[in-house]
Amino acid sequence: MSHALIADLGGTNARFAIVPLNEYQPQEIEVFACKEFDSFFAAATKYLEVCSLSIQEISAVVLAIAGPVNQQVIKFSNNPWTFTKEEVESFFGDGIRVALLNDFDAMGHSLEVLSTDDYIKIGAGNDIDETAPAWVIGPGTGLGVSCVVPQEKANIVLPGEGGHVDVPSCTAQEDYIMSFLRERHQRVSAERVLSGMGLENIYEALAKRNGLDSRLTAKAIGEAGKNNDALALEALEQFFVYLGRVVGDLVLSVESRGGVFIVGGIIPRYIELFRLSGFRHAMSEKGRMSDFVGKIPTFVVTAEYPGLMGCANYASYLANESS
Template identity: 40%
Template sequence: MKRALVGDIGGTNARFALWEDNRMHAVQVFATADYTSPEQAIGAYLADHGLARGELGAVCLAVAGPVDGDEFRFTNNHWRLSRQAFCKTLQVERLLLINDFTAMALGMTRLQAGEYRTVCDGTPDAGRPALVIGPGTGLGVGTLLSLGEDRWMALPGEGGHVDLPVGNAREAQIRQQIENEIGHVSAESVLSGGGLLRLYQAICALDGQPAPLQSPAAITDAALAGEPVALAVIEQFCCFLGRVAGNDVLTLGARAGVYIVGGVIPRFAELFLRSGFGASFADKGCMSGYFKDVPVWLVTAEFSGLLGAGVALQQAG
């Protein structure tokens, strides 16, 4: 049986691995800016591992955006892909394109001990949906359903673009400040890498303070060093994430649990675990008791999207 290849392609990096016997190995990361197309990057990957074109039976790529039709244009880098041309160029028998958050959700089914931390204790109800939510370049939201017999369905959506919820007067002021700057305020407007900087600038403007920090990384570093304004911004970020995740749990009935993924939160994991996320998560008035047994986990696994692409390939048969 021919080897399969899985890929998880983002705006900055493309991750590839071989998938054999339902397991992933030989992970390699490529900068998308260094290649003109996914075919070129995969060609380099194959060469690095002594494989010729034509040795892959199937490829599954996790990509950001809708995946209908032959042509796919990446939303966050310069690459384009034609299914037909891709298979011809790499001599691949089958190409499966899936949404990146579909892959991320499916990747949760392969988590190992040590790849997640408990944020809120609870008992997952395996017969109900699970929520997968992750601040990164944007805010990804997906739903994971168990179909039984180790089969899963992932439902992608555009939940990152719901309205940003507010739970008190201070949050209403913050939201209004941001609305004055950009118009409509979606959850992603705040709960993303760029959103963290926007939140910092809004809070500084509201409080009449200078805003010297110019990047999400600088804000995170300052908070970790104990700088009070940056700490307050991180705390508010975590509370907003709790409100959005709580809304999603109520909407989906996601009593199988919540997986916090993406590249932003792990950078300040200890602050997140001590934050008001949990209180905001369950702050739903008469429905607050609904959250008593809903577990929340912070995922620290490095290649969940790649694993999820493998699971998708495996389930596709």
């Protein structure tokens, strides 16, 4: 049986796995800290040393990359690794098909193979219309976004860098946060408030507003929130509200009756707080278009490795194209 080597290469971690072609559950998963390797090739060599397959048993390689892939030299948004597709092809050798996807293209391709056990519905909204477009958005090391357009065969996943759009400001508190961050960054993108770094920024701004000089890590903020620390809970709530505002803007851009799927490493950790938050209200708080937006269903993806599942799905396209 032919296999694919798949990898989800982020700003913090590189996740490697193998999968039989036309199957979608990744096997032999290894998670490496990117900072421990000088290059992708060093990490890939390490994985090949520990996985059960020889390179001769691999017929396709699909890499999901945290950054744009439509360029000659691949550069990551939050990782110093660089390489070209030709270098990857040379590394793995002749006869192995290679595809490079943006990490949120891979997330988009996972929607076809996720089961209903792999996500949780949040708030109101009609059932999924599987023939309609869907959005995937995920705060993590950065903020990724992709739009999925269903097709009879392989879905179209529209590329983009939606995490770098302008962030909305709709309340006095949000005005203060924007002013605080503008002094540091001039332009404040959505990623500045919707990422691990973004949660830290929100907490620091709210602390300053309360006369405190304090910045915690995202992990520490989450732990403090679980212990009912008022400032940490306020920061998390604002984080969820910002996500709602950005999701609502996406829905206004493309009527995504296929749903909005929230991925990434942050929201699933705080799912109960998220359920009770102002996320859905902020999402649908769009004036005359509130009813339009409020009908769109939203979900949190709880599958542990949706990016790898999307890579596995794309590997099956490669296999079927060449057969």
